[in-house]
Amino acid sequence: xxxxxxxxxxxGCEKNIGKIGTLAALSLEKSKKFPFLRLNPSxxxxxxxxxxxxxxxxxxxxxxxxxxRCSTKILNQKSIKPHYLINIxxxxxxxxxxxxxxxxxxxxxxxxxxIITECLSNEIEEYVIQFTHKHEENSVIKVNEPSNSKTSFTxxxxxxxxxxxxxxxxxxxxxxNPNRLFxxxxxxxxxxxxxGKVVIGITDYLQKNLSDxxxxxxxxxxxNISQFEAVAEMESSKTVxxxxxxxxxxxxxxxxxxxxxxxxxxxxxxNNGWIVVLECNNFEEESSELMSSEEYFNFMKExxxxxxxxx
Amino acid sequence: xxxxxxxxxxxxxxxxxxxxxxDIDWFPIIDFNKCNNCGDCVQFCAHGVFNMENGVxxxxxxxxxxxxxxxxxxxCPKDALIFQEKKKVLAxxxxxxxxxxxxxxxx
Numbered sequence: 001x002x003x004x005x006x007x008x009x010x011x012g013c014e015k016n017i018g019k020i021g022t023l024a025a026l027s028l029e030k031s032k033k034f035p036f037l038r039l040n041p042s043x044x045x046x047x048x049x050x051x052x053x054x055x056x057x058x059x060x061x062x063x064x065x066x067x068x069r070c071s072t073k074i075l076n077q078k079s080i081k082p083h084y085l086i087n088i089x090x091x092x093x094x095x096x097x098x099x100x101x102x103x104x105x106x107x108x109x110x111x112x113x114x115i116i117t118e119c120l121s122n123e124i125e126e127y128v129i130q131f132t133h134k135h136e137e138n139s140v141i142k143v144n145e146p147s148n149s150k151t152s153f154t155x156x157x158x159x160x161x162x163x164x165x166x167x168x169x170x171x172x173x174x175x176x177n178p179n180r181l182f183x184x185x186x187x188x189x190x191x192x193x194x195x196g197k198v199v200i201g202i203t204d205y206l207q208k209n210l211s212d213x214x215x216x217x218x219x220x221x222x223x224n225i226s227q228f229e230a231v232a233e234m235e236s237s238k239t240v241x242x243x244x245x246x247x248x249x250x251x252x253x254x255x256x257x258x259x260x261x262x263x264x265x266x267x268x269x270x271n272n273g274w275i276v277v278l279e280c281n282n283f284e285e286e287s288s289e290l291m292s293s294e295e296y297f298n299f300m301k302e303x304x305x306x307x308x309x310x311x
Numbered sequence: 312x313x314x315x316x317x318x319x320x321x322x323x324x325x326x327x328x329x330x331x332x333x334d335i336d337w338f339p340i341i342d343f344n345k346c347n348n349c350g351d352c353v354q355f356c357a358h359g360v361f362n363m364e365n366g367v368x369x370x371x372x373x374x375x376x377x378x379x380x381x382x383x384x385x386x387c388p389k390d391a392l393i394f395q396e397k398k399k400v401l402a403x404x405x406x407x408x409x410x411x412x413x414x415x416x417x418x
């Protein structure tokens with residue numbers, strides 16, 4: 001298959017990292033390693049129609065350099081859904097970015113440009129392989145479903161019923177399981193699996209407020225999380241949001257299906273849209289600080305009635 | 312009632328972990344060495360925490376800030392917002408809770 005790539009960098013000049021990201025994208029184009037079709041964000045605004053008429057072999061990548069996510073927003077303005085989002089701020093843990101006011105020409109000489117270019121090149125290369133495989137899998141008749149060890153955990157919660165609240169056109173649901181389901185004040189739920197393990201996700205209220213979720217990035221398996229620290233970060237067409245953990249503990253599984261289909265969180269927030277599994281440090285004590293389904297439902301109902309809905 | 316009016320300051324009535332929101336020290340502080348008063352956070356925060364006063368950013372409604380939310384920090388182009396450490400604030404909330412419990416027990 002002949003993949004073509006449309007890479008949309010943010011072209012940000014606000015921060016050094018924005019300039020460096022743009023330089024890395026241009027340097028990647030110069031290397032001719034990938035078949036780039038477009039590399040200019042303004043084209044999305046001028047000729048948006050072109051983007052919807054690309055062949056299925058065209059891979060649209062949004063390259064964000066910081067959490068302002070200009071690139072995602074530019075594409076979103078024209079309802080263009082990228083296949084893949086890259087945020088190079090994740091590489092910054094190990095790279096020193098120059099501080100202070102530097103022009104794009106001065107930064108060109110900085111070693112961080114070549115390092116970021118390499119990281120970017122590797123990430124795009126990896127995704128192109130995935131993208132190609134996906135297309136090939138779709139084009140042949142599958143004999144056996146490939147097994148994926150990462151997604152071996154299957155979440156089958158038991159909810160006795162759903163509480164439902166309607167306010168104007170806004171409707172939100174909260175499932176009930178008196179012994180297993182807990183909620184925090186930041187719209188995350190935790191479902192107790194037994195043996196100190198919980199599944200974590202976000203509530204129907206939060207997914208509706210976020211609107212279409214475009215990407216869900218987890219902390220890695222094995223990461224230790226404090227209570228109310230982020231287990232994952234989500235980008236939606238409207239905003240960025242962290243999933244704040246109701247419990248402290250270690251991440252032992254992540255829902256890798258969300259990498260391909262983050263919309264599962266919107267479609268089914270309490271089942272298939274689960275986000276991570278946590279091995280709790282202190283389940284008994286921390287669960288006593290959280291809300292039950294009814295408490296969360298009443299809390300949200302009162303909040304919405306008093307404050308309205310943010311849109 | 313759909314709250315899309317940015318000028319309307321939402322009234323935050325709720326409690327957090329059983330503690331009155333007013334007693335919890337969670338809100339952003341502006342680092343004026345970095346802030347360029349672009350006003351992105353004023354537009355971004357749906358809870359009316361920020362405002363502009365004579366072209367300068369201010370934290371107008373600190374107690375409207377959602378406890379442990381740092382979304383504005385994520386989107387600030389200049390990384391100019393500072394929050395307290397979460398564990399310190401959590402310790403504060405737990406301390407208030409235990410004081411409340413004690414005063415109920417004493418009563």
